[in-house]
Amino acid sequence: MTITQAEENHLKAIFKIAEKEDKPALTNAIAAAMHTTAASVTDMLKRLADKNLIVYEKYRGVQLTGEGNRIATALIRKHRLWEVFLTEKLGFAWDEVHDMAEQLEHVQGEHLVSRLDTFLGHPKFDPHGDPIPDAEGRWTYRKQSLLTTLLPGDRGAVTGVDDHSAAFLQYLDQLGLGLGAELELLERFPYDHSVRVRTRDGRELVLSEKVTKNLYLNILSDRES
Numbered sequence: 001m002t003i004t005q006a007e008e009n010h011l012k013a014i015f016k017i018a019e020k021e022d023k024p025a026l027t028n029a030i031a032a033a034m035h036t037t038a039a040s041v042t043d044m045l046k047r048l049a050d051k052n053l054i055v056y057e058k059y060r061g062v063q064l065t066g067e068g069n070r071i072a073t074a075l076i077r078k079h080r081l082w083e084v085f086l087t088e089k090l091g092f093a094w095d096e097v098h099d100m101a102e103q104l105e106h107v108q109g110e111h112l113v114s115r116l117d118t119f120l121g122h123p124k125f126d127p128h129g130d131p132i133p134d135a136e137g138r139w140t141y142r143k144q145s146l147l148t149t150l151l152p153g154d155r156g157a158v159t160g161v162d163d164h165s166a167a168f169l170q171y172l173d174q175l176g177l178g179l180g181a182e183l184e185l186l187e188r189f190p191y192d193h194s195v196r197v198r199t200r201d202g203r204e205l206v207l208s209e210k211v212t213k214n215l216y217l218n219i220l221s222d223r224e225s
């Protein structure tokens, strides 16, 4: 069975929507993710259903079959391994690699992926902090919290982002808040839900609610109950 790049991209979109919303993906959500119309998504869904890659029930949404899930997971694995390669080995910044990885993920070859994985030392997370599934499709999850949930006095290290746009990643670079950056929450402002934080090198920053809703950290401090 041959699967086109467009079909692969739809499977990946369905996987990501279902993962994020924790329920079957609806046609409109898939269309929004693919920047296309609901009508063309409906055509695509019929084709994917004919190939037994999805189960499609009108109004209930779309679920991946075992094979559909396997293909989507393999694509995400390739995408994120290429992102690690591009940043760690070719020196690209974390805001530059996504579009290149969108193309590289479609390059076929079992051995290519496994050698890339070995070459990179079997990384578990990509440059944005997202988990990379292993060759068997197993995911490594870790405990992380959105900055919105931290309490004054909490310290944390940045582990990931919800907004993957280049604009947000560049802004985080400007603030010195890349992956691994440590900060302490000093104060929350109820007026606009912004927060004041102190970085490890002693700088104090005020972060907007938009930033706090898109930044994941693992909490380092012991909370006193």
Ligand SMILES: [Zn+2]
Pocket (backbone or CB within 6 Å): 079, 083, 097, 098, 099, 101
């Ligand atoms: Zn990416």
